[in-house]
Amino acid sequence: MKLENKICVVTGANRGIGKKISEVFVSEGATVLGFARNLDALKKVEEELNEKGPGKFIGYKVDVSNSDEINNTVKTIAKEFKRIDVLVNNAGVTKDMLLLLMKEEDFDFVINVNLKGVFLVTKAVAKVMRKQKEGSIINISSVVGLEGNIGQTNYSASKAGVIGMTKTWAKELTMKGEQIRVNAVAPGFIETDMTKELNEDFKKAALERILLKRMGSAEEVAKVVLFLASDDSSYITGQVIRVDGGIAL
Numbered sequence: 001m002k003l004e005n006k007i008c009v010v011t012g013a014n015r016g017i018g019k020k021i022s023e024v025f026v027s028e029g030a031t032v033l034g035f036a037r038n039l040d041a042l043k044k045v046e047e048e049l050n051e052k053g054p055g056k057f058i059g060y061k062v063d064v065s066n067s068d069e070i071n072n073t074v075k076t077i078a079k080e081f082k083r084i085d086v087l088v089n090n091a092g093v094t095k096d097m098l099l100l101l102m103k104e105e106d107f108d109f110v111i112n113v114n115l116k117g118v119f120l121v122t123k124a125v126a127k128v129m130r131k132q133k134e135g136s137i138i139n140i141s142s143v144v145g146l147e148g149n150i151g152q153t154n155y156s157a158s159k160a161g162v163i164g165m166t167k168t169w170a171k172e173l174t175m176k177g178e179q180i181r182v183n184a185v186a187p188g189f190i191e192t193d194m195t196k197e198l199n200e201d202f203k204k205a206a207l208e209r210i211l212l213k214r215m216g217s218a219e220e221v222a223k224v225v226l227f228l229a230s231d232d233s234s235y236i237t238g239q240v241i242r243v244d245g246g247i248a249l
Contacts, residue, residue, distance in 0.1 A: 012091030064117030114158030170238030188244025211246030
């Protein structure tokens with residue numbers, strides 16, 4: 001098993017890609033500590049994944065834009081489990097609108113969760129990883145952070161920022177010889193609750209641009225994240241891996 005006895009934190013673990021990442025990690029022997037605001041949803045994930053094993057899932061009610069909640073939870077985890085081997089920053093939201101119609105509060109909401117949330121969680125977890133001198137951090141960005149997208153000023157800005165932080169942290173967290181790797185995964189159009197809300201005409205136009213002529217699955221993203229979390233990628237850091245079916249070519 002690729003993650004046997006590993007302690008892994010996954011944000012946004014209650015649904016979509018985050019839930020699938022948690023499932024794949026548990027199947028590979030990890031103890032997954034899932035963060036989300038919806039505790040009831042986390043409890044359902046706990047019941048589902050802990051029946052499958054061989055690893056286990058434990059849910060924590062955490063708002064990733066709330067530094068106090070993050071810091072207190074990470075301190076509790078560090079005290080109980082003594083280490084954190086893997087962090088997956090997956091939590092994300094959208095509030096789409098054209099630039100001239102976008103409300104300031106909707107811009108702030110997306111930035112606070114998608115960008116500031118990644119900063120806050122990583123800052124707390126990196127303190128633990130610095131002490132143990134090793135770890136793997138995987139940030140879930142998006143092809144929108146690389147290419148931009150109409151109606152997603154806030155989302156594209158947040159995901160582009162995540163890529164910038166990924167490259168910066170890859171440099172900072174190895175300054176004293178630590179083996180802390182930081183990479184990003186940039187999914188394209190993936191079948192999730194978020195993409196179900198997209199306009200059908202928009203979906204059709206997107207599929208025409210994708211070389212593989214289909215949307216991706218959450219599992220296909222999760223397997224790339226697993227690779228980056230495991231020792232199979234022990235010499236990879238500071239990279240952005242696209243999982244997009246060839247949409248940019």
